[in-house]
Amino acid sequence: MIELVLLVCMAVAVFAVIALVMGLLKLVLWLVLLPVKILIGLLLIPLLLVKALVGGLLLFIVGPIVALVMIGGLIAAVAVPLAPLMVVGFVVWLLVRSAGRPAPAQ
Numbered sequence: 001m002i003e004l005v006l007l008v009c010m011a012v013a014v015f016a017v018i019a020l021v022m023g024l025l026k027l028v029l030w031l032v033l034l035p036v037k038i039l040i041g042l043l044l045i046p047l048l049l050v051k052a053l054v055g056g057l058l059l060f061i062v063g064p065i066v067a068l069v070m071i072g073g074l075i076a077a078v079a080v081p082l083a084p085l086m087v088v089g090f091v092v093w094l095l096v097r098s099a100g101r102p103a104p105a106q
Helices: 002-100
Strands: none
Touching: none
């Protein structure tokens, strides 16, 4: 039983050493690559501003068109399921209209 406890303690110690080495490696890589990250960030700021301007302009142009299409889709989504009821209502309207009109005198 003592051997099993010692084996578990040794595994935990090995894991701790590996975690420490990986943490140090991450720190070194972060410090080495930090200037590259800062340089890329400084180079991409103008591109991000251009992207924001183009996206805003595109939204200003395409937004109303998309809104109209969505309103048309909403009207179609309501009208299509009601189409049979509209046909029945139209037939009833025709029957009532034709029955209520007197025959023309000759």
